[in-house]
Amino acid sequence: CARPDDDTPRLAFADLLDDDGDAAHAHFIRTQVELAGIPEHDARWARCRQLNPSVIRGWGMAHTFPTPLPDGFRPCGHQDQFRRGFPWLVGALGAEAVVAGGERLLELAPIQAVSFDDRARPDLRALADAPALARLRRLEFTTFPLDADHLRPLVRSRHADGLQ
Numbered sequence: 001c002a003r004p005d006d007d008t009p010r011l012a013f014a015d016l017l018d019d020d021g022d023a024a025h026a027h028f029i030r031t032q033v034e035l036a037g038i039p040e041h042d043a044r045w046a047r048c049r050q051l052n053p054s055v056i057r058g059w060g061m062a063h064t065f066p067t068p069l070p071d072g073f074r075p076c077g078h079q080d081q082f083r084r085g086f087p088w089l090v091g092a093l094g095a096e097a098v099v100a101g102g103e104r105l106l107e108l109a110p111i112q113a114v115s116f117d118d119r120a121r122p123d124l125r126a127l128a129d130a131p132a133l134a135r136l137r138r139l140e141f142t143t144f145p146l147d148a149d150h151l152r153p154l155v156r157s158r159h160a161d162g163l164q
Contacts (some may be wrong), residue, residue, distance in 0.1 A: 036083065
């Protein structure tokens with residue numbers, strides 16, 4: 001979790017899973033790590049899409065999310081909720097979840113993206129002040145429009161340098 005882009009601990013964990021008899025989970029991690037290092041037009045991607053799409057999508061891997069997640073977080077139904085074999089994207093019910101439980105979440109898994117499904121517009125000022133924001137790479141706001149005035153607190157946040 002401290003080095004979410006480092007594949008060495010991921011592959012070591014896959015070896016431990018193999019030793020413990022969880023070959024499917026180990027295969028999922030190794031395949032996602034391999035695919036992450038090659039362009040999507042490579043023949044290995046095409047073969048994987050055709051023969052084993054669940055390795056790309058993460059179908060059947062929801063059980064690998066840490067439990068319990070901090071209050072206000074949940075696994076997403078997105079197809080790209082896993083990257084390189086580990087949870088990468090979680091859903092948040094609101095900005096308050098990141099403010100209150102973001103640091104704890106980032107200790108549990110190498111999460112780098114949060115998708116908000118907040119029917120009421122999230123409090124972006126509070127989110128902008130959350131230290132956990134500095135370790136995230138992407139925020140998704142899917143159910144409401146945001147204009148420049150709404151996003152200004154995030155743009156000015158000292159924690160938002162690497163965000164998309």
